[in-house]
Amino acid sequence: MELGDPIRTYKVEPLDDPVPREEPVERPAEDPLEAPAENEPVPA
């Protein structure tokens, strides 16, 4: 493609990413941690 002679050079740093990156795969929520039983020793 014949674009002609250069006129100027400049820098572009987009504030928003121009690339629609891969969306993270949604993982099922993990079960909440169970509280230790009353008679279960709690680690120091």
Added chain:
Amino acid sequence: VPAPDYFEPTLGWRAWLVVETRDGLRLSSVLYPTLWAPRDEEVAVCRPVDPRADDLGHQAAAPPPHAAPHPHCGCGIYASKKPELVMPYVHSHAGASAKSLIRVMGKVSLWGTVIETEHGYRASHAYPVRLYIPLHRIQRRCRITPASVAYDLMTTYGVEVVPAAMPRDASGPIVRTRRKRADATAPPPMR
């Protein structure tokens, strides 16, 4: 580190080949066997063999190894300011192979280092924004339907895909708008 001059990408026009690969449909450069990766920016690299070399292999006066684009080299990701310049590449057969399905044109975001020229830009980074796809051109013998080509490109690259006519004498893609008259005939069904 010099401060950037702009915070919005420059927009230009390009043409691509749509090719079938092991991983699905991909956009490819029309003139080089370069596939544009989905959901990742295309980054310019100055190729060691300058296409401007003459028949005897003499290189044009290219600068020493450098980051692309360089003002004294032809490297960089090309895009034009107006779609007219791209139309010949949509109708050309250069670069076509058995795996190429169709040629599309579209708008592309350019950023990083950008060299503005009289009719376009050469940039260090690029990604398509919107693709215009001439659905009627997909050959009947093609086992992939036009609708699936459009859908695949849209989902793979995460960009807008617009069906359009691209007659040879047009200055750009022609997008059919929905008719408003009540007696308007329905658009022809997609193959």
